[in-house]
Amino acid sequence: FTSGTTGRVKGAVLSHRNLITGLMGVQLSGMQVLHATAERMGIPVETMLQHMPQQAVLLVYPLFHISGLGSAFLSPMLAGSKVVVMRRWDADRALRYITEEKVTMFTGVPTMLWDVLHNAKLQSADLSSLRNVASGGQALPVNLLQEMRALCPQAMMGTGYGMTECAGAIAQAVGEDFVRKPSSAGRVLPLVDVRIVGPDGGSLAVGEAGEITVRGAQIMLGYWNRPDDTAAVLGADGWLHTGDVGLVDEEGYVFIVDRKKDMVISGGENIYCAEVERVLGEMPQITECAAFGVPDERLGEMLVCVVRAQGTDEAAVIRWVADRLAKYKAPGQVAFAAESLPRNHVGKIDKIALRARWNDIYRKD
Secondary structure, rough: OOEOOOOOEEOEEEOHHHHHHHHHHHHHHHHOOOOOHHHOOOOOHHHHHHOOOOEEEOOOOOOHHHHHHHHHHHHHOOOEEEEEEOOOHHHHHHHHHHHHOOOEEEEEOOOHHHHHHHHHHHOOOOOOOEEEEEEOOOOOOOOHHHHHHHHHHOOOOEEEEEEOOOOOOOEEEEEEHHHHHHOOOEOOOOOOOEEEEEOOOOOOOOOEEEEEEEOOOOOEEEOOOOHHHHHEEOOOOOOEEEEEEEEEEEOOOEEEEEOOEEEEEEEEEEEEEHHHHHHOOOOOOEEEEEEEEEOOOOOOEEEEEEEOOOOOOHHHHHHHHHHHOHHHOOOEEEEEEEOOOOOOOOOOEHHHHHHHHHHHHHOOO
């Protein structure tokens, strides 16, 4: 399952071929890393494989997300790894599992990595078994990367970029590849084609930013019972329009620049601003509202709102959204405007201006 631009849940139909191609792409990438590491250390690959212990993965993602089903469950199972399943995220329990089960691979959104980092320092936890630590779903903050490397110097860091519609990752970087360009979303994997297109649909040159489109055997068949939504993103030529704006450099690294979709990724979860604004607009005390994301050290992004309202307060607004959508979709902070919200030349609320002024707008008394 994935979320569409309206925020409604959609089912992505993935064939056996889609899933297997996605898994093989990740495994091929892993073997390339292994060969590069063996060459750098001057050790035959066969020797490294013979002395490697069984890998153990901590599964923290739900299985209805491709990050849980593919990279954290099916891929390690296919490789003969042990899969340690967590029913729900709990940092203390995760640390205990890593120590007791000798977990070697841990992938989580930045929020989870922050939790592990802080709790491990408090408990002096033993994380010596970790050999791979990765993040997905959103950009990894540089300060988090530095602290994780200091905490787990023996572990290779990594990142990836993908989506459910692609049956998993389409770009990945691990170890030296990632450290060289930590702000990237990874290198394009061998089994997919990635093309950057402009507003007219034409291909752009290397280094130019445009919409990221993807083609390959791992691209979904379509959205379940949603032919119009399928046609909007998947062309007859097989190219999938991701809705993400980015660029690919001369070495094949993908950099996410912006999103065509008005969406916030907070703690690895997609929150659609239009959906939140729709619910805010139903609150009788609110006359104008705007929802958007601002940088947050722990969550990556935090959803915030600016409203014009009377007879209510911040806690009530947050509770209103949480009760009608979900707790994680509720704004983390709410600012109250005394005047009409700024609008652009076509009469739409100017979120760029609001985001730029957020630190001045939001003041706690």
